[in-house]
Amino acid sequence: MARGSKAVRKDPACGTCRKKCRKCDRTRPTCNRCKSKGLQCEGYPPRFQFCESPSTAIASNGSKVQQRDENISHPSRKPGRSQGRSSPSAQSPQTSISTDSRSAQVLHHLVHQGTSPDASTSPHQISVGQPSPVSFTERHFEKEPLTALNRNLLIYFDEKLSQHLTIVVNETQNPFRLHVLPLAHQHVGVLHAVLGLAACHMTLSPYGVEQVDMATALQHRVAALNALSSLLIKEEIYGLAAAEEDAVLAIILLLVLHDICEMGISAHAVHLTGVSFLCDRVAVASSLGQTSSASMFFLSALAWLDVLRGFSGAEKLTYSEAVRLCVVADPKARSSFHTLVGCPPAVFHRIGEVIAAAKCHQAKSISLNDFEQVLQDAEVFFRNIRLEELDYPSPDAEWRDLADAYRHACLLRVIRWPDTFSIPCESDKVKVSVSAILDASSRIPMSSPFHKRLLFPLFLAAVDTSTGHQMHYATLCIQQIKRSTGFEHAAMTEVLEKVWEARANHIRAWPNIPWMEFVSTFDVIKNDRRNTEAQ
Secondary structure: OOOHHHOOOOOOOOHHHHHHOOOOOOOOOOOHHHHHHOOOOOOOOOOOOOOOOOOOOOOOOHHHHHHHHHHOOOOOOOOOOOOOOOOHHHOOOOOOOOHHHHHHHHHHHHHHOOOOOOOOOOHHHHOOOOOOOOOOOOOOOOOOOOOHHHHHHHHHHHHHHHHHOOOOOOOOOOHHHHHHHHHHHHOHHHHHHHHHHHHHHHHHOOOOOOOOOHHHHHHHHHHHHHHHHHHHHHHHHOOOOHHHHHHHHHHHHHHHHHHHHHHOOOOOHHHHHHOHHHHHHHHHHHHOOOOOHHHHHHHHHHHHHHHHHHHHOHHHOOOOHHHHHHHHHOHHHHHHHHHHHOOOHHHHHHHHHHHHHHHHHHOOOOOHHHHHHHHHHHHHHHHHOOHHHOOOOOOOOHHHHHHHHHHHHHHHHHOOOOOOOOOOOOOHHHHHHHHHHHHHHHHOOOOOOOHHHHHHHHHHHHHOOOOHHHHHHHHHHHHHHHHHHOOOOHHHHHHHHHHHHHHHOOOOOOOOOOHHHHOOHHHHHHHHHHHHHHO
16 A cells, blocks of 8 residues: 555546546546646546446346446547447448348347347347447346237337338338337337337227237336436436437437327426437537437437427427537438428428527527517528428428428418417418418328328418318318327317317407417426326
């Protein structure tokens, strides 16, 4: 043991100070000396092993414990992703297996083997293909036998539910089969989130192959939440590997979809907000070429959900401009976003800018004149954008009809600002956009896979019209989408009914009845309480 002033301290210096052989002030979580020098603090070595799940068994074999110590990485808090994932340029171009064969391989390993994947099995032998190169160096969960019900739920998610969640045509791939199922094989939290969503949809959908107790969906959701909590704690202590970051984003996405399936509104908006830091990190890594197709799919999906809630209240917008810009700039994110939502990325980015400006105006960060200028520029953009010149995932003409519907849906929101009460439904600007959305819907057959992505534009058209036949047609289309997808969208139906009732009975003496007034925090709390009591 060293003597005198050179005695060994129990609290070691940070990684950066150790490398530079200098004195460290040992401030946690980051060293102030590194901050003062403008350096990135690499953090401190762990004092204990962190297990991802409460059910994880502690390794009793000394060699296994030593192996876990060697496998744990302590990544620096750099904007880029962890080095556990190779960059796209470093990946082999020889993996060109189709989505169906890729999904079939993953399902075969999950379903027919009867257990969670073995730790000794190479991930690349199962999750082949370039888009989702997830690879854990260590299994952080115990093997869990897949029951017959869970096998059926996985098959149901793959063959039925995933088809309702995105637009799948001849020249497009299903991102849920391409990215989510391989992650469900790799991470138990994603697996539980998939099973919970599938169980919820199977219970509520008239097309469910068998009835599942809603308690099953709840059990899987709780397990997914526990896994998510463990990952977020690990993020604060050690940081996460790139594949684990993907797992966090996937669980968040699946939990939000679970709530939408069950109630029509998400009770997990707090989780959507809580991973904004992670989305920023992925966006920065994308500019450095350090992200996979899976990462960009999850990022684009969460960014859309963030903008979607911003339609009902600009203060709800959380993600940064860098995240939305990434969806437009990155080819992988652009393609997956368009396939998932049906909205052109350029339209998405512009309405995101408007909502962000509205949030700044509410916070008095920008003046009314500046905000009105943003609105005027956005209206000119949406009216003059040449939809025929945009890039679409496939040659199908329905992409342009969807783009037209979303363009006018954004216009309906833009012209309502800055005073949502002032412009009535009878305004010419409102009537033109409502008619354009309904016309676009009439050009897309109800049996088409594109039709389900008209739901949000149809909702905005329905709440912004007072014409009987337009309300009736919009209702028919929305009901058909509900039947075809198995999602009831109860919250949307409730808002529609409240707006129409208030407008018909002249309950409030306003020129306009904004639908946003009926989507409040009170409604979210009420729906959550109702759901808890029902369980």
